Amino acid sequence: MSLFTDTPVRTATEYIQLGEAHSAANYAPLPVVIATARGSWVTDVAGNRYLDCLSAYSAVNFGHGNERIVDAARDQLGRVTLTSRAFHHDQFGPFCAELTALVGKQLVLPMNTGAEAVETGIKVARKWGYRVKGVPAGRANMVVAANNFHGRTTTVISFSDDPDARADFGPYTPGFRAVPFGDAAALAAAINGDTVAVLLEPVQGEAGVILPPPGYLARVRELCTRHNVLFIADEVQSGLARTGRTLACEHYGVVPDMYLLGKALGGGVVPVSAVLADADVLGVLRPGQHGSTFGGNPLACAVGRAVVGMLATGEYQERARVLGEQLRAGLESLVGHGVTAVRSLGLWAGIDVDPGLGTGRAVCERLLAHGVLAKDTHGQTLRLAPPLVIEPAELDGAVEALRRSLKDLASS
Incomplete structure (x- = not known):
């Protein structure tokens, strides 16, 4: 199929290879190719859905497609x-x-x-x-x-x-x-x-x-x-x-x-x-x-x-405050179970991963397999910054996915 076809149908691997062949390697993205997004969720080219817990480094605070x-x-x-x-x-x-x-x-x-x-x-x-x-x-x-x-x-x-x-x-x-x-x-x-x-x-x-x-x-x-x-x-x-x-x-x-x-x-x-x-x-x-x-x-x-x-309404500030307390409680329950420290303020958290399990990148790769997108930084630290429109049950799901990801690494 021509490179210039208006709506080419490609696999995720083909999209990734195309990008790697024609762009500077200034990022090392996770192997997911996002095609659509709404609220706290994104969908890849194969139709798989992921909970976005990065929000484009907080640029998508109000959710995709608000x-x-x-x-x-x-x-x-x-x-x-x-x-x-x-x-x-x-x-x-x-x-x-x-x-x-x-x-x-x-x-x-x-x-x-x-x-x-x-x-x-x-x-x-x-x-x-x-x-x-x-x-x-x-x-x-x-x-x-x-x-x-x-x-x-x-x-x-x-x-x-x-x-x-x-x-x-x-x-x-x-x-x-x-x-x-x-x-x-x-x-x-x-x-x-x-x-x-x-x-x-x-x-x-x-x-x-x-x-x-x-x-x-x-x-x-x-x-x-x-x-x-x-x-x-x-x-x-x-x-x-x-x-x-x-x-x-x-x-x-x-x-x-x-x-x-x-x-x-x-x-x-x-x-x-x-x-x-x-x-x-x-x-x-x-x-x-x-x-x-x-x-x-x-x-x-x-x-x-x-x-x-x-x-100006204060609604999003309050959501971040209330949901942030929920997130902190969930993450602190993981301390001693693959997590060595948690720092958070509102819906923003830094999570230090036990070096014995692997790197923050390794945790992000496991999270991807469990349907959650997140980003590592400085080796052992994982960052979570979900959209402020995330629902409480979705937030609990993200913490549970992290728990499962840590168990995966512990047993590997």
Whole structure:
């Protein structure tokens, strides 16, 4: 059959081989080929159904094919999808107003991907440092946390300690000081007169859903205020109801100077990200100093408005909170039975697998056989982040599938 046939019928193996033959090998996906999806479930090309417990790294918080989001996208597709920021459009102002009201900041700069939001935050912080704080030209530095994940652009990997993300991509961008996550004393020691910002994930996702120690984020806020340094919270994964609150920072009673949002803001339909801060921070930008052809486009804004409208009710935050308690209880019952530790906040969990059983990847492969999709990280850790629309019985089914997968490995 021709490669260019409109609707070729292929086996999963053929689809996988086609992809591997014609794409760069920058991912190592599990051997499943998804064809359709709805809610918390996906279906492969052979008709097998799987419970999605990754949610595209929290980009699909509201479930696959969410009607409200898809309807907003469909309506906008028939009107106008892209104008560039050279002109105004009728979705931009309302989107900005509604998102800033939800988050509690005065201004928003819409972008596309989470990595773009991080890069934008870095640029804004440096500009603020030079124009407002008075840091001498070229000397601005930022403090970041070890084991961070903020994306894979050249600047961002310059302060990553993940060898896969960093090795062989130098020379690296200067101006970053990494300290251990959770160590307030080390952070305080790293701040000097040229420090313009502290950039942190309030909960480290890629590192394995690492929660901050009690009082740590409050201490970060205090240090930033004392030294006139911006506190930037990367909530690309943790934000927008994943943890049981609109923003993970709310759990710890802190308000950063800048939020970085992405993933779920696009509802699993289009990439949408945003940088939010008050006018004394984002107001340092002037026309021509930063931009994006697609950032804040009509389709993205229409979808983002649907997402913000859903979050404004508090329904999804409450679902994540209640179901998160159920998930934690189920996972903690596995400690000592193939699991060495569990960390969770809302519907987001990091599970450390007993090295005697195998790797996190091995567990994910067994979960696939039991009809559940999940993702490993850093060797022994498994991450679960199901859509917030998952039902309680489905959540119990996911935990049971994990229990069975661990038993499979123990007996192999």
